[in-house]
Amino acid sequence: MRKKLLLCMAVVGMCAQMFTGCVARINEEKLPDPKAEQNQEIEDDKETGEVTPDAEGVTGTETGTGADEQPTKKPAKEWSTPEDYRVVEDYVVPESIADSEYDMETALTCVPLKEAFAPYFKFGLAMSGYNAQTFAVESPEMQELLKYHCNTTTATNLMKPSYMLSQAACQEAAANGVEDPVLDFTVTDKMLAFCQANNIGVRGHTLVWHAQTPDWFFREGYLDDGAYVDAETMKYRLESYIRQMLTFCQDNYPGVVYCWDVVNECVEPGDLENASGWRCRTRGESPEGTNQWYDILGYEYVELAFTYARKYAADGVALVYNDYNSWDSTKMFYIYELMEYLKERGLVDALGMQCNLSVDTDLLDVYNSVVKYAELGLELQVTELNIVAKDTSPESYEKQAACYKKFIQYMLSLDDSNGGNANITVVNIFSLMDGYLLYDSDSNNYCVFDCNIQPKPNYYSMLEALIKVGKHNPEIIK
Template sequence: MKQQYLLDYEATKASKNGMPVCKFDSCIPALQFCKENGIKMRGHVLVWHNQTPEWFFHKDYDVSKPLVDAATMERRLESYIKQVIEFCQKNYPGVVYCWDVVNEAILDDGSWREINNNWYTIMKEKYVEKAFYYARKYAKKDVALFYNDYNVFLPAKREAIYNLAQKLKEKGLIDGLGLQPTVGLNYPELDSDDIDSFKTTLETFAKLGLQIHITELNFEIKGDESNRTPENLKKQADRYYEMMKLLLKEDTDNGGPCNITCVTVFGICDDYPLYKNFKQCMYLWDKNCNPKPCFYSFLQAGLDWKASLLSK
């Protein structure tokens, strides 16, 4: 549910009030499937620097004209968020249980993402808070609002996200953080006390008292198919196992400090053409949808945890 797919260029150009117009044909099948099968859906994403049409930011929605001013962009932002949230709530009540309101607004060094980010160019960092403000305004009270990002274990980035979330929490605008562990077989450390470990990251964000969602969980075997050796597949399986054990240990339900309410994997099977030339070995199933060693280790972590509880 990204702006690239939901914004209707022709209808927006013809809009009498100057506000954007959305079309929802691209997401209706998924919403309908979830509604019919009692599945909850994550709304991803309301505001992102990527996959948003360039024309959305320009005067008269014409890329040959200048960027609009901050006040105009804020009105467009509100209109878009209102349309998307209210469409889902009216037509598919209860299906979308949370929204990633803003995605990947902070760089690895802890600074704001300014380059190739028209949101920032026009509205500066205010666009983040405004997006949460309007999402809170139009979302039902039981719909949770999240900030979502990757490389959250990097100390400078982690601190910047923490400070942002703290400010949003003080204003009642955020319910949780989405942490994207899109990482490799060796880095970062997971269950260690290193400054850039995932454990340290979890326990740092836990101090905010917000929900924690693990989003886009994957451990990639880099390179071509020749690298998908039994040894590397075992390393991948071990990483999934270690991560799941860590999440179980850190969760408040098991006496830990972290209110982990969701774990989501990034995709289903390897080499699925999510993007052009997208061939990656990072998922629980291989390219033929056969379960990999990491599928079994992912489940085994939970089984072992349950067995340890029963043995006490």
Template sequence: MNLKTAYEPYFKIGAAISRWNLHTEAHMKLLTDQFNSFTCENDMKPMFFLDMNKNMSEPQKYDLNPALTFENAIPYLEFAKENGISMRGHTLVWHNQTPKGFFCENYNENFPFADRETILKRLENYIKGVLTFVQTNYPGIIYAWDVVNEIVDEGDFRKSIWTQTVGNDFYVKAFEYARKYAADGVDLFYNDYETALDWKRDFIIKNVLTPLMEKKLVDGMGMQSHLLMDHPDLSDYKKAVESYGALGIKLHITELDMHNTDPSDKSMHELALRYKEFFKIYLDAKKSGKANITSVTFWNLLDETSWLSGFRKETSYPLLFKGKCEAKEAYYAVLSAALGPDTP
């Protein structure tokens, strides 16, 4: 038995991968053996699609239609095509990992910001270019895009270079363009972290998802779910899952991991038990119809390749596999959530 088979009746099960994973045969065998979906950790973020050298070299030519490059994305798309595995696209619009020059006159970050209409036209053509390339050359591979990522912070819309140059409605425009150019059947998602916090859940529902739903621009909500051993509270998380689910849109768990700095057997047992509780929430919500969860993605494959150790500046043991692709107790706990306690 494997994860993708166990969860096939309920939702796709995926993992994020990096270039290191992509070029490590054992890691990719683990991916195809256990998962039926994957996400690029970094190589499909704006900085990797925008060809800023070309844009800066001929700024008049590309003023409203930025030059793009797909050299970083193609190896992942080729792998998906060759192995019959689906992809989530992550992410078209983000305040981070977007070159400052994209927002400036002549694409030069030493110049003033371009006007709103110029940036919106660049945004439209960037989204059009990415979606058209992927859908023309790799039709059916990407089943969902995180169109906009992390625009809520400190009780309001995040102050960012996007809000500074375009305004708070930049995310609506991004979804308009994505809807315009996305192929039929490709789902469009808003994605964010700490989405179980009461204030953030309510703000996202009221000020992000509801306006997009009224315009028929969004298909789903992405709960990143970078968890801790003591946060969030299970009941708060369950409430959030059901609150987003009650909107009638799809729900994806997009960046699942659980920070844990203690590799002892006792601690890894506690990690396994906590993972199982979260998967029980997903399964209960799906089976009861309280949330239409269609995809759950772990943020990388192995403890050793998790972003958390670098981000937290302490070694983390947050995932289901370790070392030479060895299954941890957490793997069997997640499997048993779907199959029952007698899982082999």
């Protein structure tokens, strides 16, 4: 049973000044300001790139004081409260979490984010985990959160090559004359089964990356000390890997994986590679610090990966190029060049903007980059959204909430369903909760649910962005 929410709505029109040619600076006064009193100069901040865990599960972009120092004091009211956004009146604790130490009533009775953003784009929270035991699908609490709030998700780590490839099985196959790499789909299978049962689409992440791809994958016999293979052998392995990934998902769970990050983070202006025209990354994680894909195949590995993915992808499955710092003006130029090249050849459908940000990132740069990328006429996906707070104090969470509100307002104002020119199809936050419950240690503080699985101020501020921009689902937010 849903009850009407007594909210005063301010409908704010927003003009999205679109760009042609090079990016021009926009007038911030024409854009919605989430806090009129907050007029400080926001400085640029470099994204850190892909979030990767260490042995304890603590991720590379973690900051803050840790889950055990999560504040218990309620922040000063800046945004709305749980009572304002409760939509389930007769709450019954799901049987799966009946014995949980977490009280999830607020999280499972507030406005479902997937429904709130339905007029615009898919909304998701990524499934954390650095092994089978810590994967979100193993947690009843995380399952309930995903089912209630998400119509899309992605695995933060466990669909990457280093988790999919089995070295022992690859070596055994090679010893018997079989060059195809051997993949282990055990964890992926469990994830896809859960998502299929609960109508949650999956972003496949990621097929080709210079990181989290084992060095032995590039060596003869899949041996740690084998010589690096030649180009033809590597092409065969690349095609086989992509074919196996796509056909497993499509044959066993048709329609669940609706897009793939085919290549991740291959543009690096600092590498000064010129032949490609878009500055292909030459550095990577080989023992010599180089990108093995580039070492063996040259910059052509990017086009090859998309060519193979297009060959095996089912109709309607979008092929995505995904990168960090996509809003940086220098990097944006080269990403745009790559996207144009791939689009001309019919190989790409979407650009994935990771959006690993902080509260000090100038969000106007992000806005401007979306305006520019929209000129490509491709889908734009926000794939790994995280706006990191300085700490977990109430004041920091308030500033974080203001940034999330502004970010969402910008995306909504630019989206073509609201009169803009950008075809934004996905917004995905890159974890489920601060202080992720299956990690021994996790100091991430960018999520919309805190370490007690309670909505944070940024949860409410995102919903208020919907109201401020003026288009929202009237059945959900009244």
